[in-house]
Each structure stands twice: as structure tokens, then as C-alpha cells.
Amino acid sequence: MADEPTAAVTAPADTAATAAQAPPAAAELPANEGFEPEIIVFACHYCAYAAADLAGSMRLQYPSNIRMIKLPCTGKLEVIHLLRALEAGADGVYAAGCLEGECHYLKGNLWAKKRVGYVKKLLEEIGVDPGRVEMYNMSSAMGPQFAETARDFTARIRGLGPNPVRPRAGFTAHEVVLKQMGDLAMPDDSASDTPSGS
Amino acid sequence: MSATQYKAGSNLEKILSEGKFAVTGECGPPKSADGTVIEEKAKILKGFVDAVNITDNQTAVVRVCSMASGLQAQQNGLEAIMQMTCRDRNRLAMQADILGASILGIKNILCLTGDHMSFGNHPEAKGVHDLDAINLIKMYKDMRDEKKFQCGDDMDVAPALYIGCAENPFGDPFEFRALRLKKKVEAGADFMQTQCIFNIPKFKKWMEEVRAIGLHKEIKILAGLTPLKGVGAAKYMKNFVPGMDVPQEIVDRMASVEKGPPAQAEGKKLAVEMIKEIAEIEGVAGVHLMAVEWEVAVPEIVEMAGLLPRPAVA
Amino acid sequence: MITAERKPFDEIYAMTEGHDKVLVAGCDTCVAVCLTGGEKEAEILAAELRIKAKEDGRDVQIEHTAAIRQCEWEYLDAIAAKVEEYPAVLSMACGIGIQSMAEKFAPKLVLPAVNTNMLGMPQEHAVWLERCGACGECVIGDTAGICPVVRCSKSLMNGPCGGSHDGKCEVTTPEKGDIDCAWALIWDRLKAQGREELMLVNRPPKNWSKSSSGGPRKMVREEAKPV
């Protein structure tokens, strides 16, 4: 039995090659040093997604660990989507919706907040650090805050270490989650090539 | 007066029937198989009260049963009023127990709904609540007067019972409270003891309603009083005991004296004043002194109220 | 409707121990409406169990399914093939649905993942209140449509106990908060109906033999049986 906790998370040889191609997901390095977490962000297209665009056009640095899934509203996000993302191997997941009171669908972001809170409770039950999920709010004009949130959350997850149930497979959690979300996720008309609005 | 005119012929029944002002007390059985507790309390109260309530797992906390403790009180020269709650027994047990109590010489019975299990030390218990207190009164009355079990079966020897009930004049809905007593009278209650009274004006108002429907002529009403040992007790009753109405003046009055003996003396004085005031109310047949864990105060209060010696009845 | 609450996770997880294949079976009727055991919740529980099992290094296959109604055998046919593949099933239906599964697929191990708690009425979204104890002899015609059997903490039949205060029951717990006193409600509504004299009637002891105290009950409607 693996008495030393680090032994269990050493990357198996067969995934090492993929890891090089597809960072950061399959990069399974021991402990937190050099650990590149994969972070899924469920972003509302009215705010956080646009804020990411803005951050891009402002040439603000934020970690490439962040993988976005665009939603018409964070209110579309269900408890199971967050759990699925963790099961698929994401090391951290957060929802980024509009500022409270500014949801285009009135309360979608408040629903998301409650659901994220519930998932934290579920994670506690099963012994997973509830800090792996979070809810953030921002407006489309908050490019710098988007970048800052991305940096902070990535640092937090780096501190927590790899998701204990991360599958050792040659795919990213992002791919899996995107597929699972089906029509719920909006097409990724990304990002850096869209000029920022004035 | 020949004994046959009485329903049970208990000391309490005789005193009340003769129109004498009755005084009853209260004893909580111990929370262990300690046989000395009731003996001690009986010694203190003997000669100062006409009968004593023996509580039945009061506040849903397990104690020696009211039948055994009641018997023990009687063996020590103090007549028992055995309390019986609907919380812990179904109709079979309540009939079986009253037959047993009757054989052992217990004559006064007080029919209660009982505090909910959630208040006590076994909140996970299943509450029985097969009957309510009104059903219980009627069942005992039918056993006594019709020699019938609740199911309708006949019995050979009826238990001789003086049937009591309790009422809270300060419970809500207030306008139903006197009517609820009426239901108990109709069910067959012979006497009634009230919840502790601190708010005398409200009690008087309730008595007005009771008199308006003539109930004071149909049932003997004993006003419940609890002497206060200090301001702490007053505050506790005001804030934490369900269904209790303690006016602020009383809390203030208890707070105005020093803790310890001065406060105790004030508490006794207050009790005496209240007894005197309550005794003047038309339709009040006696007082029920609930000196919870302060039985030693009772003899003095009864004496100061001018209620000694207790009447001797044949 | 029948309401249920999910059991604590640890208790459910302990039930899966020793099994290498477990099916979480939801029911899409009452327990789905009370957001406890529908397909959505079955999927969440399955995901939780898988994550936990993986953390613990257990090799166990946990999937989910849901029947439209677990309490009726014809609806169980639709999930029968899947159920057959699993030696252990964690049912999220009410106690009736769980037993219906256990009986239909006997002797398969069917385990309860929920605590069925009441016949409740949704008061507002995500809040249910107990309304009926299925006592077998309904009395609410005389009590202004308010059930004294389950809404009075002591199932009183003749009016409020001495603990009724300001319309609230003497039973107040941190979890439940204030509870309305059923008899205060009955009194108010009877008055509004001009029928308060009903409060003065001395009602005899209730016939509990019609309730579960009389042993398991059975209902047959001869006239409705298939010819």
C-alpha cells in the first residue's frame, strides 16, 4: 500500500507524452510543486466571458490553467455539472456570473451561488476540499478583475494540490465537460481575436 | 354526613364538599430509586396541606412513578393526588393503573395531557397520546359511575375516584379557556387546579368568564400558586416556562430585595398576599401551592395566610 | 404528496461497502417534486459516491437510473434490465417505492437512500409542511379542515392543551422553529366559519385501529377490479 501520499499521484509513463501536448490537464506531477491544475470556469456570456475578452484585449496576464465554458447565464448551471467537472478531473471549478442584481435573467447568478454553496456542502460530505469550487461575480467591464480572479483561484488550487479523483487519461476535463454540457454550453467564439468594446 | 354521598370519600373531596377552603401541595418524585425523598417531603407537608399532588414524569423527565410515590405519601400520612398524563400511557395502561391505584387506596386523580416529550430527558420517545385529558376524565368517570371500561365492558368493582383536571387560565386562545374547562366539567371532572398564577388581574378576568357560564358551581376550583425563591426564579418562569404569565412588577419586586433569605422572605410574603387576594375571588375553592423543590416554605406560607389548622374531616 | 429527505451521506456510503456494483435508482414522482430522489438527485448521489469511492481507492461501479414511479410495478419494467445488472440498488424513492423495488426484484438487495418523513404540502418553493397522518378516519370536517392528528403535537381531539401560546405550539425546537398550534388555527377558522360551537363538543377517544395501530392496512375496491 502507498503509505507515502505522494506515491499515489506520480504520473504513469503512458500519459507523460500526452501531458506534454495537452497541458495542463494530464500533467500529473507529485505534490504541488510544478503542479499545473486544470480549472474549469463556467462563465456567463454577458459578463465574465466578456470580461475575459476584455482582459485578453488589454493584454492582461492570467494563467492558461483556466478553461472556459460559456453559458447563456450561470443560472443554467446545475449541481451535477459542477460534480461532473470534478469527476472528469478538473482540479478546481468556478462559476463566474454577473454582479448581484445585474443578472440579465434577474436571479440566475443567485441561483448559481446557492448551487455552488450546495456543492461545497456535498464536497465536505465526501471529504473533498470545498475550496475546489467557487462562485464569483463580475461585470463585462471588469477585465482586470477577471484576470485577478483567475490568478487567485489558480493559486488556491495549486495550494490544494491535484484533484484526488482525477482520472489518468489522455483527455482534459474541459473536453469531457464541454461534451457533457451539450447544448447548454454556447459555442466558443473566443476570445482574444474579438476586439474589446469601448 | 354518610360516606356514601361521596364519590371517593377522600380528605380533599370532603373538605371541598363542605365548602372549606382547601390547600393542596405538590411533590415531585425522585429521579432514582431513592425511597427517602417522598418520605421527607411528606413529613414537611403533613398537617399543612389537605392533599399533595404527586407528579407523573413531570416535564417529561423520568422519575419514580406517581402510583408508587402516591402510595408512599399516603403511608406517611399525607393524602395523594396522583397525576396521570396521556403522554406515557395508552387507554389500557391508564385503566389498569387506576384500578391498581384504587386498590392501594389512592382516591384523588389528576388527569393531564402532559408536557411534550421534547421538553424532557427522552426527547426521542414515542408519545402515546391515545386519549386526550378530556377523554381520560370521561373514561375514569365512566369507570366510577357506570362501572364500565372505555370499551363498554362491565367491571365488578368500580374504582372510587375524585377526579381532577388542570387548566391554564393564561393559555391561548384566551376566549376558549373557560370553555375548555366547561368541556372538562361535562366530561366529569370534580375539581380543577390552575397553572401557576402570577397575573391576578388576568386570572380574575378568567374567573369572570368561568362564573358567567356557571362553572364555579359545578367544579371546585383551586388556584395554583408558586412561591418565588428569588428574582432568578421569577425571570425563569417569565421567560422559559411555556404558558406562564409573569407580570414585570413581580419580577421587579423580587429584584428589589437582596438575594438569599431576604428574597425568600419576600417570596413568601408575596405568596401570602396572593393567597389572600385570590381567596376573595368568588368561585375559588382553595389554593394549590406548587413550591417546586422548596417544600419547606409551605408550612410557613400556610400559617402566615391564616389557613391553619387544616380542617379535620370525618 | 409523500416527502422524503436524503439520508446522511456517510450512512449511504456505508451501505455501499462490500459491493462492487451499485445502482442508484431515483423515482420521478413525489420524491422528485420534493427535490430529494428524482433522476437529478440520483445522478448527484451517484457522482458523490463515485468520487468518494475513488478517493478511498475502491474499485466500484456506481451508476444511476430512475423510474417514473417506483411504487408501481409496471413502471419498474422500464428499468428492469438495468437493475438486473446490479447486485445492490440504492433506492431514492419513498418507503413505498423502495419496498416495491425490493419485492419486484427480490431477493436483490435494495437499500434505502432516503428517510421518508411525511405526507406534506408544499408551502412555498422548497418548503413542505406535514398535513396528514393517514389515520384512517378523517376528522377535519369538524376541525375546519385542519388536521389535529399530525398538526397538533399531542394529537389532541378536544381543543388546545395548556401550552398553546400566541397561536404557537409549546413544542419549539431549534430545527423546527416555531410551530403553529393546530388548535389555535382550528379555533380561528371555525370562528371565521361561524361554527365555533364545534369546539364545545366533547369528542370521544379516537379509533386508532383504523390507523397503523390496527396493523398493516389493505384497501380493496371490488367494483374497480378488472373483470
Ligand code: SF4
Ligand atoms: S384526520 Fe386523519 S385522515 Fe384526516 S388529515 Fe388528519 S391524519 Fe389525515
Ligand code: SF4
Ligand atoms: S400547543 Fe397546540 S399544537 Fe401544540 S400540543 Fe398543545 S394543542 Fe397541540
